[in-house]
Amino acid sequence: MPSKSFLFNREPLWLENRSGTRHTLPENVQSWVYEPGSLTQRLRDYYGDAIGVKILLQQWNTPFLTERRLLKLHDSKYSLIREVLLHADDKPLILARTIIPAKTIKVAKNNLAHLGSRPLGEVIFSYPKLERIEMDVALINPSTWTPPALAEGYIDQPIWGRRTVYAISHRQMLVSEFFLSGVLEIF
Structure with a gap:
């Protein structure tokens, strides 16, 4: 079976975002973690068309x-x-x-499977009924990352x-974003 992750050699330890969590983060990290809009749009506002995406794993x-x-997925259910x-x-x-669970891809008319x-x-923030349900934060040590991710x-x-x-239309997906030193220079 292929690896579950290119990025991680084990699952990161996440902390629930509670009242007061924000103040424990460095100021430049707060700016990105609590960004209410699209991180892609924020990057485009700064870098213009220089923003690119390198696919590391998609399966x-x-x-x-x-x-x-x-x-709330069954243990044997595959997701993208x-x-x-x-x-x-x-x-x-x-x-x-x-x-991205299969039911979410279906409700999004397969747009999410062919990014x-x-x-x-760019895609999910174009959906008028996009909801943000909950958020967690993590500080991930280098030992958690795979050597290629490092x-x-x-x-x-x-x-x-x-x-x-x-x-999207009550069908959930999970997006985890990790802020590298290059982005933390942008405030």
Whole structure:
């Protein structure tokens, strides 16, 4: 069976986003973790058309245990797992992992299964009924990442991330985004 992740050699430890969590994060990290709009659009506002997407993994597989629990998926259900690197002029900015159950793909009229090199944010933020259900945060140590992910993201220190449950027409998906040092320079 193929690996569940290009990015991780084990599942990250996520913390529920509670009242007061925001103030425990560095200010430049808060700015990205609590961004209410599309991260892709924010990057485009800064870099213009230089934003690119490198697909690291895209396959049908069973998500990690906490991802299945969060999305209330049966243990044997496959979802589309997509991991990408968003970059500008080859400068790594954000690593992302998305879990899209089949029912969500169906309600989105298969747009989410055929993203190619388009950023997910461009697509999901175009849905008028997109809902943000909940969010968790994590500080992920280098030992959690795979060696190829460390190389792709130039990771040499702990990286902050957020994972968000979104719903399109009440069908959920999970988007995890990890903020590399290159993006934290943009405030």
